[in-house]
Amino acid sequence: MEISKWSGLHGLVPFVILLCCLTPSLQANSISNKVKNYTFGVDYERNTFVKDGKPFRYVSGSMHYFRTPKYYWTDRLQKMYAAGLNAVQTYIAWNYHEPLPGVYRFSGDQDLVGFIKIAQEVGLNVILRPGPYIDAEWEFGGFPGWLLNSTRKLRLRTMDPEYIQHIDKWFDKLLPMLKPLLHENGGPIIMLQVENEYGSYFECNHDYIRHLEHKFREHLGPNAFLFTTDGDGDGYMKCGTLQGMYATCDFGLTMDPAKNFKVQRHFEPKGPLVNSEFYTGWLDNWGLTHHTVDAQQFAKSLDLILKLGANVNMYMFEGGSDFGFWNGANFSPYRPNPTSYDYDAPLTEAGDITKKYHLIRNVIAKYRDLPQKPIPPSVPKGSYGGAFLRKGASILDLLPEFQRTISQYPIFMERLGLYFGFTLYRHKLKKSVVNAALVGKVVRDRGYVFVDEEKMGVFKREKTFTMNITAKSGQYLNILVENQGHVTFGNTINDNRKGILQNISIAKQNLTDWEMYPFYDLQNPNFTSQMLFLKKAITFPSKFTSLELPSFYYGTFNLPPDEDKIYDTYIDMKDWTKGQIFVNYHNLGRYWPKKGPQVRLYVPKTFLKPGQNSIILFELEKAPCNMSSPCLVRFMDQPLIDGGVTVTEHEQLSVEVKHG
Incomplete structure (x- = not known):
């Protein structure tokens, strides 16, 4: 069998395939490093991958470990294996593992190595996409927010020296962890993607892609199989591909996949056809209706791809997009991140099997033997009734608990060391005003405006810049700014700072002398710090009765004493307005039911415990209760992913997204 060079017209590295029929194995939960004759490459004459000397075609599913509790990794991977998949593909989210500079997290739900080993135990090969940029409808495309805490604006995804310094440090930490898990070392990793759809980025800097490739080679060696992924257009692949890495493309539903693959053939005239992202569904956004992709049409499209002998990776399920949260959306008018887009996928966020799963499995069965496993x-899901909530402290009650920064002008959040969440900006008015125009041109992303505790209005990014206020000298202008998530895609990721970015003015006069109170403990990677802050938030006696003042609400609910009878559940937020939920002090995610489409948030059983459980809401806009009508949330056994959207909101947000 004649083996061609490493990467078609790009190829410069000879690749020799050693014949081998051994199977990687796990012993004592560690991967053997003794076997050195496992190989993975390309036979260009036969247009196929070659694994251990034999032709190989992968049918893979995407599963992002950072969106699923570790408790459920095995369950989800087994379901993928049972569907006939022989590989799992995952991104690596940098900000999930280094939430603060030099603070690394690789245990518990962040146990990346453990996820890869479980995939091998299940019987799946692993395709990794380490980035550093991943998109993935994930906070800041996987970049840590602290990259924005710089004396200047970095040019991300370029050879900007400061950016490259951070990239190199991260890869020096990450890549050595992956080397023992490579297929050549007896592990399950057969391929690694360099960057992600770089051809869609305006910079088109091949020196940057080459630098990343060299970094991969430095730590993983010459035989690690590297590839790129770009959209199925010549312009995308021209900027995203480079010699020495196999060029693949991605595309969605199609009835003529040969036409889509023609673009890959312009860059890889021979070798295996690969669709690295075949979209089983599409993302949902706050304020837009729930998206669906017809299951029968998808199955037909998959059949056509596999009939060509192509390799394919499908999105099996994902879940919410928030960094550190299981559900709930970030929102940016440039690329709204999803509330959840897994309920139209083969598996739901909770791991439920859908009609689309069975259709995909039936198609795969035509091309490879299915495993003889059920x-x-x-x-199961639990319905646990309701929980009554009481009002705790408001943001104004908690000011003594916050670390205060004083400045002549507002400082953006990242400069304050806050990379997601909330910051209260406060100014003491020096003179009285009557019906005066308050202007905040760059408030990101929503700014809740109060004079003392009286609500004036809401600044909304790219939409609401001004409001009229009346206030007396000596009163406080309070602006609580919510970071709704750093933009994840497109050229605007370089303009991604949050908070108040330009001066605030009243009656055309810029305001000076500001106090800033960042909510550090709600972003702290130390769970204990977050828990202690929340306990203070619900035990502080409040001086304010307003239900429109952002405040914490708390209560308890009881679950069976037998842990085996505690199940996943969904928390129904239909009566509330907008905010964030904590269950047993775990950050569950954001709710915005009147914007929709997601109304109920998934609660994994890993957040629950026998007996009494706590729930805390940070309601930003208005609680649905008063002295005579108590606040209430409900725990249901069914999701609700398609509610709360009005036609007017849909049309307006469609315009915002289109022009964002």
């Missing part, structure tokens, strides 16, 4: 069932 499909793991969908896990």
